[in-house]
Amino acid sequence: MQNSAEQIRSLVFDALRAALERPVELSDDTNITEGLGLDSVAVMDFVMEIEDALDISIPLDRIAEVKTVGDLVAAAQDLKGGH
Amino acid sequence: MALFDKYAPLMGQFESLESTGYNPFNVSFDRVLSPTEGMIAGRRILLLGTNNYLGLTYDPDVIDAAVAATRNLGAGTTGSRVANGSYGGHRQLERHLADFYGRRHCMVFSTGYQANLGILSALAGKDDHLILDADSHASIYDGSRLGHAQVTRFRHNDPDDLDNRLRRLADTPGDKVIVVEGIYSMLGDTAPLREFVEVKRKWGAYLVVDEAHSLGVLGRTGRGLAEAAGVEDEVDFIVGTFSKSLGGIGGFCVSDMDGFDILRVASRPYMFTASLPPAVVAAVTEALNQLRHRPALRQQLMDNARRFHAGLGDLGFQVGPEASPVVSAIMPDPKTAFAFWTRLLEAGLYTNVSLPPATPKGLALLRSSVSAAHSRSQIDHALSLFADTGRELGLIPAEPAIPTWVKHPTANLAGTEPQDALAIGFRNQLLARLAAPSKAMAKYYSAFRRQSPGRARIVGDK
Ligand SMILES: Cc1ncc(COP(=O)(O)O)c(C=O)c1O
Numbered sequence: 001m002q003n004s005a006e007q008i009r010s011l012v013f014d015a016l017r018a019a020l021e022r023p024v025e026l027s028d029d030t031n032i033t034e035g036l037g038l039d040s041v042a043v044m045d046f047v048m049e050i051e052d053a054l055d056i057s058i059p060l061d062r063i064a065e066v067k068t069v070g071d072l073v074a075a076a077q078d079l080k081g082g083h
Numbered sequence: 084m085a086l087f088d089k090y091a092p093l094m095g096q097f098e099s100l101e102s103t104g105y106n107p108f109n110v111s112f113d114r115v116l117s118p119t120e121g122m123i124a125g126r127r128i129l130l131l132g133t134n135n136y137l138g139l140t141y142d143p144d145v146i147d148a149a150v151a152a153t154r155n156l157g158a159g160t161t162g163s164r165v166a167n168g169s170y171g172g173h174r175q176l177e178r179h180l181a182d183f184y185g186r187r188h189c190m191v192f193s194t195g196y197q198a199n200l201g202i203l204s205a206l207a208g209k210d211d212h213l214i215l216d217a218d219s220h221a222s223i224y225d226g227s228r229l230g231h232a233q234v235t236r237f238r239h240n241d242p243d244d245l246d247n248r249l250r251r252l253a254d255t256p257g258d259k260v261i262v263v264e265g266i267y268s269m270l271g272d273t274a275p276l277r278e279f280v281e282v283k284r285k286w287g288a289y290l291v292v293d294e295a296h297s298l299g300v301l302g303r304t305g306r307g308l309a310e311a312a313g314v315e316d317e318v319d320f321i322v323g324t325f326s327k328s329l330g331g332i333g334g335f336c337v338s339d340m341d342g343f344d345i346l347r348v349a350s351r352p353y354m355f356t357a358s359l360p361p362a363v364v365a366a367v368t369e370a371l372n373q374l375r376h377r378p379a380l381r382q383q384l385m386d387n388a389r390r391f392h393a394g395l396g397d398l399g400f401q402v403g404p405e406a407s408p409v410v411s412a413i414m415p416d417p418k419t420a421f422a423f424w425t426r427l428l429e430a431g432l433y434t435n436v437s438l439p440p441a442t443p444k445g446l447a448l449l450r451s452s453v454s455a456a457h458s459r460s461q462i463d464h465a466l467s468l469f470a471d472t473g474r475e476l477g478l479i480p481a482e483p484a485i486p487t488w489v490k491h492p493t494a495n496l497a498g499t500e501p502q503d504a505l506a507i508g509f510r511n512q513l514l515a516r517l518a519a520p521s522k523a524m525a526k527y528y529s530a531f532r533r534q535s536p537g538r539a540r541i542v543g544d545k
Contacts, residue, residue, distance in 0.1 A: 041440035044217070044236060057235040057251050060227070 003054060003080050009073050011053050016069070019046040028070030047072070054080050105425040107436040117141055118330075118456035123433065131451045131465050132435040134327035136408050137299050137380045138456025139370045145330065152365035159360045165348060172364035179371055180335055184306055184321060188343035191335050191364075193356050195295055195324025198334025199226040201352035202291065202322055203262065207232030210257040214248050214288070216240065216264065216274070218443045223262055223293065229352070232260070239267075239443060242278035249286040259288035265297030265308035269442050269450065271392075271409030273297070276312040283317065291320040299328030299374045300408055305381055325363075329370040333359050384408055384455040387462050391453050394466040399479035411437070411448040412469070419476060420447040426472045432465055 003011075013026050020036060030036065032043055047063055050072070056079045066072045087094070100106040113122040118138035119130050139145055156170060164173060173191055181189040192198040203226030207213045211232045215223055218239040227234040238244040245261065252259060261283055263274045276292070283290045294307035302310030305328075309318045319340060325333040336346075347353060359367075374380070385406070392406035401413040414420035417438050424436045427449075435450040442448050453462065473479035 039440040039445075042445060045444070048217070048236075048238065052247075055247075055251065057248055060234040060236065 003077070005073060005077050008050075008054065008076050008080070009069075011050055012069055012073055012076070015046055015049040015053075018049070026069055028068060028073065030069045031067055032069060032072065033067070050076055056080050100421065103421075103425070105421075105428060107421065107424050110433070118454050119458075119461055121433070123428070126431065128428070128431050128433045129461055129465060130433050131453065131457075132433045133454065134296070134452055135330060135454045135456065136296075136328040136384055136452070137330070137370075137374060137377075138454045139328070139330035139373055139380075142330075142370070142373060145366045145369045145373065148369040149362040149366040152361040156361035158362070160358045162357055163354055164358045165354045167358075169358065170361060170364070172361055172368065173358060176364050176368045176371075177335075179368060181337055183304075183371065183375060184337045185315075186321075186337040186339050188339065189335055189337045190343075190346060190350075190353060191333060191359065192353055193333060193359055195322075195326055195334035196222040196225075197352040197356065198322050198324065198336055199223050199293060200229050201226070201350040202320060202336045202346070203227055203260075204230035204352070205346050205350040206230075206289070206291070206320070207258065207260045212252055212255070212257055212259045213262060214245065214252075214259060215262045218267055218269070219262060219264065220268060220293065220295070221441070223264075227262075233257075240272065240275055242275060242282050245279060246282045246285070249282065249288060253286065259286060260291060261288050262291045262293070265292055265294040265301060266407050266409060267443075268296050268409060269437055269446075269448060270403035270411050271296075271407035272404050273301070273308055273311075273407070276308055276314050276318075280312075280314045280317040289319045290317065291322060292318050293322045295322070295324045296327060296407075296409060298323045299381065300384065305374055305378070325367045325370070328374060329367050331363050331367040331370060333363060333367060380455040384453065387453040387455065387457050387459075390459070391451065391462050391466065394462070395469060398466070398470050398473060400469065400473060408454070409450065409452050411450040414447040414449055415478070417447045419478070420449050423449050423472055423476060423478075426475065427468055430468045430472070432468050 009028070016026060016032075016036070017024060019038070019042065024036065032038060033040070038046065043066075044060070044063060047058055051057055054076055056076065058075055058079060062075050066075060097106070097108070101109065110123065113125065115121040115130075116127075118133070118135045118140050121128050121130055152172065156172070160170060161167065177189040177191050180191070181187060190201075192201055199220070199222035203213060203223065207230055209231040213227045213230070213232045213234045215227060215234065215236045216239055217236045219236070235248055237248045249259060261279065263276070263279060266273050274292070280290065292307070292309050294309070297307040299305045301308050304310065306315070307321065307323070309315045309321060320336055320338045322336045323334065325331040325335070388408045388410065389406040392402055392410045395402050395410060395412055403409070403411055414423060417436075420436050420438070424434060427434055437448040437450045439445045439447070451465070470479070474481055
């Protein structure tokens with residue numbers, strides 16, 4: 001099953017809001033570590049929610065490259081819809 | 084932009100700790116007197132923050148072996164075993180470890196950290212996959228990065244999540260190598276190894292277990308969790324360290340896999356670093372001998388562990404799910420952890436502060452570790468200092484008003500999955516706290532909910 005970028009984006013937004021437990025403005029340009037103050041492990045933990053929802057595994061080197069919400073959406077979409 | 088500008092936030096935190104005069108990350112001992120006592124700033128301190136599980140650092144035979152080796156063989160080897168040659172002691176220690184584990188092969192490394200670097204980077208090549216428990220030690224993460232394999236992580240101690248990860252990789256070529264630990268160094272919990280072994284077999288993966296904190300602690304003969312769980316045949320590689328129960332420094336890997344020795348010329352953290360000095364090799368060889376022939380040490384260690392773990396739980400502290408030599412009290416936030424640690428030190432007790440990202444789920448921990456060398460009265464003294472401090476900081480009830488059914492969080496858990504046991508243990512302790520709420524406790528609870536939403540849901544809260 002393919003997921004559209006839109007579906008993946010809303011998944012990411014939901015997972016981030018749940019991880020932060022506070023209302024935040026999010027866009028593709030939101031910087032996940034610097035902007036939202038998540039440390040490296042917190043980022044990997046929240047990415048697990050997205051991996052579960054999409055039934056994918058995002059390798060750690062790909063996660064390390066992610067800076068913004070948009071990067072994460074792109075990486076997830078790539079792994080989900082790539083083949 | 085100056086070179087160190089990127090560390091500005093870290094520097095700010097470090098300096099603010101330094102300015103208090105009590106920085107848990109910059110402690111120095113004037114002297115160490117024994118496995119359980121040292122001097123800090125001219126005062127005698129009870130040590131409850133080492134990894135000296137069997138208390139062997141001052142064993143007279145261990146010390147004699149180190150002294151004799153230094154006299155006979157010199158202070159250092161000045162080179163790597165590959166480029167500059169092994170000493171007889173290196174080979175002998177490897178034979179003793181292989182014999183202890185009943186395996187054919189052993190490689191000794193210069194630290195436990197390097198053992199993980201050297202093994203993980205060499206086992207999994209470019210097209211292979213490393214699958215790590217999410218709560219793995221930094222050396223496991225770093226070892227994964229040193230190699231060229233694809234790395235993914237699964238939820239801590241969760242065989243179903245591991246199964247999912249391997250299923251997703253089923254059609255991807257390359258070997259799959261799973262990495263878990265025996266006892267986890269932050270909360271003292273153990274891996275559900277039997278379940279992991281089933282998953283491993285199902286998908287034809289390999290399994291590495293890091294027994295850093297479980298060597299000399301678990302298992303009938305002290306070989307660790309794999310022995311305790313009865314699955315040694317299914318563990319392809321055991322990694323461990325000499326720096327904890329063996330009281331020295333160095334690391335190792337044992338295996339029965341054919342061709343294992345090729346790693347000696349493929350593993351960079353083995354090849355490109357100096358070998359252990361004769362004193363360390365001799366001391367560790369003797370400490371291993373003691374570990375094997377003095378099972379009473381293990382008994383004493385676990386008695387102390389149970390006493391301290393149950394004692395903290397009874398006082399109302401939120402502790403890990405099982406009694407192990409690592410006993411951590413979960414703090415509401417880093418600030419409280421620092422305050423708690425400082426008060427304990429002022430009262431003459433040394434413990435550790437552990438903070439995210441080194442800790443799971445963003446937890447702030449006041450970490451203790453017990454030793455076989457602690458006397459019962461030392462353990463009880465430590466408990467009374469925890470009680471005083473916990474009450475001063477409003478973290479535990481003024482008097483022990485906890486109903487018996489929540490006293491022992493792991494009681495009544497027969498047949499429960501370890502990860503559920505963790506959750507149930509936490510739940511019980513939260514219930515205890517909710518039964519006697521205070522402002523600090525409410526904060527405690529909300530911190531817990533923030534850090535561990537999945538688990539907090541168990542108490543029926545949203
Ligand atoms: C699980 C684990 N593996 C490896 C290490 C590294 O061992 P060492 O400190 O002996 O280098 C440690 C401890 O530091 C550890 O906790």
